[in-house]
Amino acid sequence: MPELPEVETYRRYFEETCLFQPIANLFVEDRKLLTTDYDTLLVGLRDRSFIGTKRVGKNLFVQLDGLPDGESSDGLTAPWLHLHFGMTGDLAYFRDVEDTPRFARILFFFQNGFKLAFICPRKFERVGLIDTPEAYLLRKKIGKDGLEISVEELAEKFRRKAAPIKPVLMDQATVAGLGNWIVDEVLFQARLHPERRANNLTPDEVARLHGAIQLVLTTAITQEAQYSRFPTSFLIHAREWDSSPYPEANAHRSCPACRGELTVKQVGGRTTYFCGACQG
DNA sequence: CGCTATGTTGTTCC
DNA sequence: AGGAACAACATAGC
Incomplete structure (x- = not known):
């Protein structure tokens, strides 16, 4: 957790x-x-x-x-x-x-x-x-906390990173506090593909990402990290760690926005959930 | 039994 | 040198 x-x-x-x-x-x-x-x-x-x-x-x-x-x-x-x-x-x-x-x-x-x-x-x-x-x-080279970092600081961190945005956000030196599920949620809320290169994001996309980080963190803290209480617009429900007796069903849960099938694949060495249609 | 796991770190390879 | 990829860590739960 x-x-x-x-x-x-x-x-x-x-x-x-x-x-x-x-x-x-x-x-x-x-x-x-x-x-x-x-x-x-x-x-x-x-x-x-x-x-x-x-x-x-x-x-x-x-x-x-x-x-x-x-x-x-x-x-x-x-x-x-x-x-x-x-x-x-x-x-x-x-x-x-x-x-x-x-x-x-x-x-x-x-x-x-x-x-x-x-x-x-x-x-x-x-x-x-x-x-x-x-x-x-x-x-430990730990960067600014996810709730403290500014959009300018985030853009500066991305500037010379050719890696996919997902591992860049997972790196605690970029921004501190984001882990595997939060990064997936942030990228979904920002409608960005996890394999987009960090240094190729437009200023508008970086701004969306920054807003999504704030949204996901504040929502999760308000709910005391009880995933089941998160809004239905959150991708987290596709994971359903606590309630799914059928793991194979999870991989095919639909996108909360378009109801299309979600993609599950390894990105940056971690299992990654995203909607290929919404996060194209 | 085999597989996966919310994280970090050390090693290896470019 | 710096960065990216990946194995390793130790254990539980399904």
Whole structure:
């Protein structure tokens, strides 16, 4: 699930549940999930509290109390926790042990008895301490957030990209937060073929694309990324991850605009849904 | 059993 | 050098 709208939903959930409670302990099932070694992470978290959150693209940053932003007095601590949800990550805040969700491979124990589970079904998720979100984003070459980028900035990113527009939009350096299904939805809403070359788009097409990014992201966040609640004009329903007992039927779901048959093919190495008629 | 998967990264090849 | 293509990662679910 975790593209930008899901991570934004997790961020709000985290803010509502986990702030201003000292941390007592930490459980990590598999240290491969950590980007900071376990002992350093435990020392950095214990007796501290989360005091705020920030999100850029699919990255969630959580600020810890006790140290000024970006400073590390003893070399063992850092003031921000970074979480990346991979393909299947999720959060769950709970108190009773019997409510521990499946795949809760990382647990933060608060001193008030509540716990935060970082649910990691496929172990593609990552957690660790960082100095500052800004330094992390720079190091990882992550571009502007999808909700923040301007049409001019987007056009500039496309200017020298000969690749198909789909992988260019998937690249977090172009714009942060768009993943496979959102890019398909954005291209459908903008009525652009996923294999159009990024540097061949007209200014009007770039403007449409920018508008579609805003539309899809804001719609998804408003619905808390519950796909079934999205407007019927959205292509997402052709995927229907949660409700289709017949996968082969999905590939032949019709276009929400013209009711023509959808095309399903690999573009940029990912399964891509589009309407050849509407997105010609 | 075989296939696919919402993401990122490292390698290889131009 | 820079970019594009693709395999690999680890596991679940169908």
